[in-house]
Amino acid sequence: xxxxxxxxxxxxxxxxxxxxxxxxxxxxxxxxxxxxxxxxxxxxxxxxxxxxxxxxxxxxxxxxxxxxxxxxxxxxxxxxxxxxxxxxxxxxxxxxxxxxxxxxxxxxxxxxxxxxxxxxxxxxxxxxxxxxxxxxxxxxxxxxxxxxxxxxxxxxxxxxxxxxxxxxxxxxxxxxxxxxxxxxxxxxxxxxxxxxxxxxxxxxxxxxxxxxx
Numbered sequence: 767x768x769x770x771x772x773x774x775x776x777x778x779x780x781x782x783x784x785x786x787x788x789x790x791x792x793x794x795x796x797x798x799x800x801x802x803x804x805x806x807x808x809x810x811x812x813x814x815x816x817x818x819x820x821x822x823x824x825x826x827x828x829x830x831x832x833x834x835x836x837x838x839x840x841x842x843x844x845x846x847x848x849x850x851x852x853x854x855x856x857x858x859x860x861x862x863x864x865x866x867x868x869x870x871x872x873x874x875x876x877x878x879x880x881x882x883x884x885x886x887x888x889x890x891x892x893x894x895x896x897x898x899x900x901x902x903x904x905x906x907x908x909x910x911x912x913x914x915x916x917x918x919x920x921x922x923x924x925x926x927x928x929x930x931x932x933x934x935x936x937x938x939x940x941x942x943x944x945x946x947x948x949x950x951x952x953x954x955x956x957x958x959x960x961x962x963x964x965x966x967x968x969x970x971x972x973x974x975x976x977x978x979x
Contacts, residue, residue: 799841803833810836822846822866834858845869845889854878868892868912875899883907891915891939903927909934909963915942921952929955936963 799818800806806816815838826847834855841864849870857878863886872893880901891914902908902924913922918940928935938952938960945951 803830803836806836807832810838817841819843829853831855837861840864842866852876852879857881860884863887863907865889877901880905886910886934888912891942898922898924900924900927903931906932907934908932910937910939911935912939913943914939918943918945920945921956926953926956929953929959932959933963933966936960936967 797817798809799820800809800816801820803819803821806819810816816836817838818841819833819836819839820841820843822843822845824847826844826849828849829844829852834853835858837858838861839859840861842859842862843864843866845866845868847870849867849872851872852867852875854876855878856876860882861884862882863884865882865885865887866889868889869892872890872895874895875890875898877899880899881904883904883906885905885908887910888908889910889912891912893916895913895916896918898913905928908928911925921940938956940946940952
């Protein structure tokens with residue numbers, strides 16, 4: 767079930783990003799999903815707005831500096847590598863709406879990650895994280911976060927910064943951490959925020975269907 771949900775979220779992210787649903791293009795856009803930084807950099811030099819880059823399964827232990835010059839990126843997939851850290855330069859990718867980092871060796875995340883205020887989908891499952899940086903209150907467009915199978919011994923308190931600020935967040939996956947499944951492991955106000963946002967999204971969806979008729 768988790769794999770299905772994850773796949774659906776990624777596909778939705780790719781579709782919205784490629785069609786400009788989350789940001790406006792300022793250059794000729796290539797909808798191609800690039801498979802290497804070299805290819806993407808070459809396209810950018812030809813004045814193409816590179817929107818999607820898939821570097822999964824490449825045994826990467828670090829990220830090349832050139833990656834952070836691809837400032838039109840909306841979708842960045844880094845799953846199934848050997849990354850132990852993410853450079854603070856990730857903050858240069860201000861148009862990112864989808865960032866996938868599943869199945870790496872991450873032990874910490876840079877504080878600059880939460881400056882990516884256009885981010886909608888963030889997957890961090892199957893790493894070695896035990897804490898998260900602060901600043902989540904600024905990520906008002908984030909609607910899905912996956913922290914499954916990490917080393918959190920308690921609910922990451924920094925996430926509570928979203929309460930009262932994020933009206934879109936409605937998908938939180940945290941199974942497989944030492945704290946998950948325990949009574950009251952997630953703050954009541956955090957759960958209430960998610961439930962409220964889910965209800966609003968459902969109501970808006972019904973309203974759109976009625977309007978179309």
